Amino acid sequence: QLKLVESGGGLVQPGGSLTLSCAASGFTWDYWALAWFRQAPGKEREGVSSISSNHATTLYGDSVKGRFTISRDDARTTVYLKMNSLKPEDTAVYYCAARQFRAATLKEELYDMWGQGTQVTVSS
Secondary structure (H helix, E strand, C coil): CCEEEEECCEEECCCCCEEEEEEEECCCCCCCEEEEEEECCCCCCEEEEEECCCCCCEEECCCCCCCEEEEEECCCCEEEEEECCCCHHHCEEEEEEEECCCCCCCCHHHCCEECCCEEEEECC
8 A cells, every 4th residue: 555654743842853754565665756745724825845755855845945854765755854954934834745756845735645744843
């Protein structure tokens, strides 16, 4: 069964850090690009970050550039999102996604598989 499972969400104070993980199972992801998206209450889902299958390309949404870092561990079939300098506006449900193509992209319609999401709340 093809599956993506996120973990690592929680409550963090403004300025703090959090690392999200997304573990994949049921498929060989060597040739798949991966991404993180997020959706805040009352807002549309937005692309946060994406990484290509060969690790060479990473993309970031404007609101997270310089603060978030995406990485992948192919041996563990896990993708990570390291989030620093968190702000209240980063509060959202974060989803990981996978697409059966090598190139990174932040276009959600191009992704084939989605996780169930993990809540991140930034509040004092």
